[in-house]
Amino acid sequence: MAVDTFDTYLAEKTAYIEDKLTPALEQVGVPTALYESMNYSLMAGGKRLRPMLVLAVLEALDKPIERGVPFAVALEMIHTYSLIHDDLPAMDDDDLRRGKPTNHKVYGEATAILAGDALLTRAFSFIAESYRERTDVSALTTVNLIAELGKRAGATGMVGGQMADIEGESKRLELNELEFIHEHKTGDLLIAALRGGGYLAEASEKQMEKLTRYGYCIGLAFQIQDDILNVEGDAAELGKAVGSDAERQKATYPSLLGLEESKVRVAALIASAKAALAEAGLEHSALTPLADYVSNRKK
């Protein structure tokens, strides 16, 4: 897929997904401030990478992307709740996210905590309610989606990664500890997106395994690229300060391996991701440019 074609693809898919987010929230019977707080963060922008991966797997396997919508929306709800909670004063204490005030700066801490809880809860009920009404997704597939999502989002996955990240702030991390954080804090939810797409598209066991590998690779590449951009990115383009990791003496790939070696790792991971796609017979799909997109991004 040519670069300009892929840019159009990304723009179309982002718009497609964003249209589905607000309608997935419940509004009747929900206190106004709670609903508004949930919607504020859900609609605060972002790459919508996790939903994008779900749809790309369905496309790659010649299935209608619409089948992936409830799961894609649920992933974005979980990603959003994790950002709300991570930004809290007791966690990273951030005032801004993507150039906008963080949830608790707008709605207060109590509401932000509850909005996160409610988004996390809604993710699961939305999957259950939505697929229950469809005839093209079996109840067993729905149960598999929920098990997968819970495993990757919870204590063994994203929440565990965030916990390790917080614990790591007060010590000098080794590379394997840093990789644990990245794998779980970011990678696991990408893997959930890919495997969820695989369940919905009735991927073969081998394809599931390769999609998992692809997700692991692009997840880690994404985080190393994040570290690299914090060293040599453009603050205006990124919408956030650069050099902050070094200032806080935070362990990063560049600080542990050097900048050049970090770039080599990114390239190697993207090559592995593409190899996994080829082994699954899925290389002629948007998953290939998506891997490049993750590693070439400037913001």
Added chain:
Amino acid sequence: MAVDTFDTYLAEKTAYIEDKLTPALEQVGVPTALYESMNYSLMAGGKRLRPMLVLAVLEALDKPIERGVPFAVALEMIHTYSLIHDDLPAMDDDDLRRGKPTNHKVYGEATAILAGDALLTRAFSFIAESYRERTDVSALTTVNLIAELGKRAGATGMVGGQMADIEGESKRLELNELEFIHEHKTGDLLIAALRGGGYLAEASEKQMEKLTRYGYCIGLAFQIQDDILNVEGDAAELGKAVGSDAERQKATYPSLLGLEESKVRVAALIASAKAALAEAGLEHSALTPLADYVSNRKK
């Protein structure tokens, strides 16, 4: 069921449930502090009323109680997460719960937030994983359980009730607003327990409707009784201060209706709950003494 028999019943069922809680947590691959924080609050005692209701419905409909265990455990995880988050400094700012330091006092705020998030997530994945392995519960029933739990625990249920409670602290509540808070903050999770039990026991539509009514009545009676105990309860027996509601000028049933009228309401609600059981043909079960237990409790 005679009182002493029922006391034995409660003790047996509590022990039965408590044995299932810790094994339901994941430990391998989970940061130690996160696991310990989750387990600390999950095992911090309490009446285990929600699990009890699940098992009682199965018994009432002559089904093995063991079938209810994953759902019962998930309910207790959700109840526990809600207590951890409610106790946070940004919410009710409580240092003690059931006479023990609250989660954030022991593990710190960041860990407490994450432990709550992880318990909430685990509730859903535990249901999905556990029932997927059983032959006596269909995938559709599992999906129904998750939809039910999400609806009652999220923005339209428990989280919405907590939000209304927080908003209500800064204004003079009307009785209907107070009832909204009680219905959602406490009642909805009891209803989820009963309806979940109903799904698992293949209750008829009429029985589901009556169990819902029963849950609504005992939930509201439970909260009014809570208000009453805050006026005339025994601090030592309760394990917490009495008179605190009046001191904080908190709207309660006694403050809005008077103590005597509040007691009349409790009695009427329990009578309604029992009538609903009779209409469902479930009056000869532990659900009858459980209704009395909720309203007669001294702590």
